[in-house]
Amino acid sequence: MSYLVRYSIVILLTLSTAVSAQAWGFFSHRLINRLAVFTLPPEMIGFYKANIDYLTDNATRPDSRRTVVPGEAPRHFLDVDVYGDSAAYKLPRSYADAVALLGEDSLLRHGIVPWQVARMKGQLTEAFRQHDSDRILRLSADMGHYVADACVPLHATHNYNGQLTGQRGIHALWESRLPELLSANYDFFTGPAPYLERPTETIWAAVGRSHAAVDSVLRVERELTQKFPEDRKYGFEQRNNLTVRTYSREFAREYHQRLSGQVERQMRLALRLVGAYWYTAWVDAGQPDLDKLPRTASEAEKQRLAREAAEAVPAPQAAIPGHDE
Numbered sequence: 001m002s003y004l005v006r007y008s009i010v011i012l013l014t015l016s017t018a019v020s021a022q023a024w025g026f027f028s029h030r031l032i033n034r035l036a037v038f039t040l041p042p043e044m045i046g047f048y049k050a051n052i053d054y055l056t057d058n059a060t061r062p063d064s065r066r067t068v069v070p071g072e073a074p075r076h077f078l079d080v081d082v083y084g085d086s087a088a089y090k091l092p093r094s095y096a097d098a099v100a101l102l103g104e105d106s107l108l109r110h111g112i113v114p115w116q117v118a119r120m121k122g123q124l125t126e127a128f129r130q131h132d133s134d135r136i137l138r139l140s141a142d143m144g145h146y147v148a149d150a151c152v153p154l155h156a157t158h159n160y161n162g163q164l165t166g167q168r169g170i171h172a173l174w175e176s177r178l179p180e181l182l183s184a185n186y187d188f189f190t191g192p193a194p195y196l197e198r199p200t201e202t203i204w205a206a207v208g209r210s211h212a213a214v215d216s217v218l219r220v221e222r223e224l225t226q227k228f229p230e231d232r233k234y235g236f237e238q239r240n241n242l243t244v245r246t247y248s249r250e251f252a253r254e255y256h257q258r259l260s261g262q263v264e265r266q267m268r269l270a271l272r273l274v275g276a277y278w279y280t281a282w283v284d285a286g287q288p289d290l291d292k293l294p295r296t297a298s299e300a301e302k303q304r305l306a307r308e309a310a311e312a313v314p315a316p317q318a319a320i321p322g323h324d325e
Helices: 003-016 025-039 042-050 052-057 061-065 095-102 104-110 113-129 133-149 170-185 199-212 214-227 249-258 262-284 299-312
Strands: 234-239 242-247
Touching: 025 042, 025 052, 025 133, 025 170, 025 262, 042 052, 042 262, 052 133, 061 133, 061 299, 095 104, 095 113, 113 133, 113 199, 113 262, 133 262, 133 299, 170 214, 170 242, 170 249, 170 262, 199 214, 199 262, 214 249, 242 249
Parallel strands: none
Antiparallel strands: 234 242
């Protein structure tokens, strides 16, 4: 692994200690967006590297909106098993067709992440066509989040936190605890971002791959729980001056080993796909010259982010249908 990748991981690990898990978790989402920048071609990387802190810092913004923005929560997952195990290959690719077939209430309850990614790919392409640098940055950061979520097995099942099988807490174990402990030794080299000939099918294939991994995610944890007594499965660590109960390092490392590096592979897939969607949107927009765009977000964009953050802090926690923990 390159020095730059290791340095990025160390910095993000330092920043992540006070943040609770959501989706891939604060640390992983930011790392995925950050590393995706380095998959881009020379014509794009100058603009994206100049804004790498924006893309990193705002990688978790969709999670901050989940409980305060109506319609945000379903964008992060798809309960494939609710529609049948082969649903990732049979559900309509058009959102309008899916609404006609299943009803929008069902879709919003059981998730819309692949449709959300397909929609945002079109939006990002148009932002490139319009040379709208603020919108390019905003959509790139958000789209990176949703693409990464589609690569998480527990975002592809109704049993998203093991709540149906007596394994509550497995969500944070898989997508937060393992990356935070072990990702400094993960191999994140993916090569250059590829052009996606069929971007809609690509995100559906990612969801299908995630769903196919659900069985092993749950089974291996269940087997290890039989082996580890309670006092070895869990431990206590200091986080932000608080003592928190979490999965022990021993349990997490053996879980990683038994999964044969599954989390590492899915993170690598996520960052490769994030770069690929950014690149594909740029190509489809006619490959505009990004060197002519402003190198930083405008003052108006910074003020918008500040307002959004301020509005989220006092907002009441709304009930979320679907994945609510």
